[in-house]
Amino acid sequence: MLWEKIGQRHCLFFHSFTGCDTTSAFFSKGKKSAWEAWNAYVEVTEAFNNFMNHPYMTVTVNCKQFQLLERFTVIIYNKTSNLDSVNEARRELFSQKNRPMEKNPPTQEALLLHTLRAVYQAGIWATSDQCEQKPPTPEGFGWTLESATKTWRPVWSNLPVALRPAANWSSVAAKAPRAEDDAHARRRSGSAPNYAAANVNSLSEK
Secondary structure, eight states: OHHHHHHHHHHHHHHHHHHHHSSSOOOTOOHHHHHHHHHOGGHHHHHHHHHSSSSTOOOOOEEEEHHHHHHHHHHHHHOOOOOOOHHHHHHHHHHHHHHOOGGGOHHHHHHHHHHHHHHHHHHHTTTSSSSSSOOOSSSSEEEEETTOOOOOEEOOOOOOOOEEEEEEEEHHHSSSSSHHHHHHHHHHTTOOOOHHHHHHHHHHHH
């Protein structure tokens, strides 16, 4: 199937979506993993073609093209999965295989922003044969303009920042004195009544 894909326009979006000079790649997943996923899920070619034939098209989580890419991303990370949602795939892989979070698929929110950046880059390639290209502003395509430096930076996610991992909380808890330890210290110093001893004495008197 390799010879059927090389030279086709949809390969440009495949390259943009799986990582190029201006778009990020999926962590620990190179072109080989993505190519194998494409061979296993040829239906995603429809989305690749649509993005190349309609440069800078609008993408939402509910549009068919994004849903095809979402399923494609799941297969990149787990070729045996029957899931369509990257969020569900993240939960399944983490709970069943206990893999580090960074080796799981991105969230749906992060994948949408990544797709928008891929759409923008593919749109530039798709219109490169025009005498005068007039691409839209990158704002709204997974990029934001830093007002201080006047440079564009990628928007990785709009979701709230998660709490620190449980491992960090345990280290913080280890540093903080426990209530039981504090009570024992006061008893040894005589600064607090020893209720346990008082109860024993009251029982022995009876």
